[in-house]
Amino acid sequence: MRSPIPDYLLEVLDACGADAGAVADYIPELAAADPDRFGICVATVDGAVYAAGDADVEFTIQSMSKPFTYALALADRGVDEMDERVGVEPSGEAFNEISLDPETGRPRNAMINAGALLTHSLVDGEDADARSQRVLAGFSRFAGRDLVVDEDASSSEFASAHRNLGMAHLLKASGVLECDPVDVVEGYTRQCSITVSCRDLAMMAATLANAGTHPLTHERLLSRPVVRQVMSVMMTCGMYDAAGDWMTDVGIPAKSGVSGGVIGALPGQVGIAVFSPRLDTHGSSVRGVRVFERLSGDMGMHLMDVAQEGRSALRGSYVSEGEDPVTVYEMQGDLRFAGAETVVRAIAAADHSTTRVALDLTRVYRLHDVGRRMLLECVRRLELDGRDVLVIDPERTLPPAGSADGGLHVVDSLDEFVAAGEAPGPATG
Numbered sequence: 001m002r003s004p005i006p007d008y009l010l011e012v013l014d015a016c017g018a019d020a021g022a023v024a025d026y027i028p029e030l031a032a033a034d035p036d037r038f039g040i041c042v043a044t045v046d047g048a049v050y051a052a053g054d055a056d057v058e059f060t061i062q063s064m065s066k067p068f069t070y071a072l073a074l075a076d077r078g079v080d081e082m083d084e085r086v087g088v089e090p091s092g093e094a095f096n097e098i099s100l101d102p103e104t105g106r107p108r109n110a111m112i113n114a115g116a117l118l119t120h121s122l123v124d125g126e127d128a129d130a131r132s133q134r135v136l137a138g139f140s141r142f143a144g145r146d147l148v149v150d151e152d153a154s155s156s157e158f159a160s161a162h163r164n165l166g167m168a169h170l171l172k173a174s175g176v177l178e179c180d181p182v183d184v185v186e187g188y189t190r191q192c193s194i195t196v197s198c199r200d201l202a203m204m205a206a207t208l209a210n211a212g213t214h215p216l217t218h219e220r221l222l223s224r225p226v227v228r229q230v231m232s233v234m235m236t237c238g239m240y241d242a243a244g245d246w247m248t249d250v251g252i253p254a255k256s257g258v259s260g261g262v263i264g265a266l267p268g269q270v271g272i273a274v275f276s277p278r279l280d281t282h283g284s285s286v287r288g289v290r291v292f293e294r295l296s297g298d299m300g301m302h303l304m305d306v307a308q309e310g311r312s313a314l315r316g317s318y319v320s321e322g323e324d325p326v327t328v329y330e331m332q333g334d335l336r337f338a339g340a341e342t343v344v345r346a347i348a349a350a351d352h353s354t355t356r357v358a359l360d361l362t363r364v365y366r367l368h369d370v371g372r373r374m375l376l377e378c379v380r381r382l383e384l385d386g387r388d389v390l391v392i393d394p395e396r397t398l399p400p401a402g403s404a405d406g407g408l409h410v411v412d413s414l415d416e417f418v419a420a421g422e423a424p425g426p427a428t429g
Helices: 005-015 062-077 079-085 113-121 128-143 151-159 162-173 181-192 198-209 224-237 240-249 286-299 337-349 369-384
Strands: 039-044 049-053 254-256 261-266 270-275 314-319 326-335 356-367 388-392 409-411
Touching: 005 039, 005 049, 005 286, 039 198, 039 337, 049 198, 062 079, 062 113, 062 128, 062 181, 062 198, 062 224, 062 254, 062 261, 079 224, 113 128, 113 162, 113 181, 128 181, 128 198, 151 181, 162 181, 198 224, 198 261, 198 270, 224 240, 224 254, 240 286, 254 286, 261 286, 270 286, 314 337, 326 337, 337 369, 356 369, 369 388
Parallel strands: 326 356, 356 388, 388 409
Antiparallel strands: 039 049, 039 270, 254 261, 261 270, 314 326
16 A cells, blocks of 8 residues: 555645745845745654655755754753853844844844854864864764755855854854854854755754654764753744744744745654745745644644654554454554554555455544544555455544444454454564
């Protein structure tokens, strides 16, 4: 069976593909971007990756670099020292506002440019080149592959970096920046000019969502306290002066960039990246914001709607004994997108030796709408593949409300599947 998730992502792109907004025009390299590019990638915390559209097109990371440089500086300096140097309060202002604490001179947070410049200077390195190499190497480990700097984009952006240079000199004058201001701006510009794709960004975000452990390499890249700090600041400050609307409407820790990307990391579940160069008045991708709103609504991803980690949803699978065996998938717990995805993935990857497949929802105590829709689509696709699908569902949680059994073959127990005297084999998972 082919997984329905890529098809769903294509539907989301089609539904969110209006042409509002405009590409960033104050940086020549960004002004030349193709405004019609549109891609999405979703990476789970256990390494599954789903993509649609222009997910492999490369672009410069821009301000989406800020959470990851903040993570590196936190790892190098420690949370306490970073809190003394860079604040964690939302500024309520645009990304390029000169926003410093009037008493201490420290930037409001690490997501606005003033804070990002100071944060870059606090990454370990004996000089500017060493700091830049540390950032590039760290980003490459987050992405799981070697990344590079777009030198043309870096030169183009540095040539027009007058406001950032002004901020850096102000930070130096305030006594909070110890390095040479020009070196810091040049290093920060190179940081923003690292090229990535949606696939890279989704894996980087999934590393945050997975408490600092890379989903594919299984390497622990960040400690849990560092990840908690980064995710908290992303949630409150990552979308700048639209952070409040983002928190209430989407509820996913996120960061945007003026190249047209938006990343989100949902703890314990997924990393998400969307790319579309047309921007809104806040400097965020118009279509990227729409996609996140759609995903949050469809998949129950709002952070305040707390669920267990998705990997625990599939309790196990087995083949019953007897002349007419059944492949049974046992589910449990609170079933929403991440949980349903693990079930769908297991079914899609299986080479079924039986003509009958059973979905056992006996231990599912809550089935969210997204989980219901994913399982129903799974049933439909299994039937198209010629399987006889049975649902063990004594509480009738899977059929949509008001539809009786909704055309499903629903029974109360495994005994109704298996002839008298036959017993299932042990569950595995």
